[in-house]
Amino acid sequence: MFFHPMDFLIILAFILAMWAQSKVKGSFQQGSKIQASSRMTGVEVARKILDDEGLTDVKIELSRRGALSDHYDPTAKTVRLSEPVYRGSSIASLAVAAHEIGHAIQHANNYSMLVLRHKLFPVANIGSQLAPFLLLGGFFLELTNLIGLGILLFSGAVLFQVVTLPVEYNASSRAKTKLLELGMISNREERSVGKVLNAAALTYVASTLIAVLQLVKFIMIFNNRR
Structure with missing residues (x-):
């Protein structure tokens, strides 16, 4: 349980x-x-993309939870941007703001992986709390039966993380x-925007990898004990 070859990975x-x-x-x-180059702020970029997509009912609010707390709340149809993103006109501000609007567009278009992610959320929430x-x-x-139930619930949480990857990308x-498309960045700025977005996506890859490896470890131990 505590010292297993999978622990090295x-x-x-x-x-x-x-x-x-x-x-x-x-x-x-x-x-x-x-x-x-456009000198637009994050909130201006967010509003322009939303309006271009016809999502005039989606609100934009200033997040009070500090830096990098940016997120889209589908239940309230609200994009919340941290102050550096909301008021900033840097490449990073525009990249993060546009990414969160990307989730709002997914929601409006019923993007299949996002729909699946929402359906898995209750299972993942219960699994992450009870499985340990x-x-x-x-x-x-x-x-053995208790271990099997724990693995089953943990599998739901892992599946949620796996599905999150395509949603984020x-x-x-x-x-x-x-x-x-809307001329808010130039072709030369696309690479810098990509660096910011790819770095953020890498955190999801790493956390998913940890969860998958832990699941494999538990399954191996379970099979050995059987």
């Missing part, structure tokens, strides 16, 4: 995750130093397309 994945987090901050800081207790209890008490792709 999991540790490497954790190192990748920490590196990805630092890369996100570094890429955002670097992108924040580059002013976009079931697995620990099952391993310590040597109850698709939102980034939509973001770059709309920024170029």
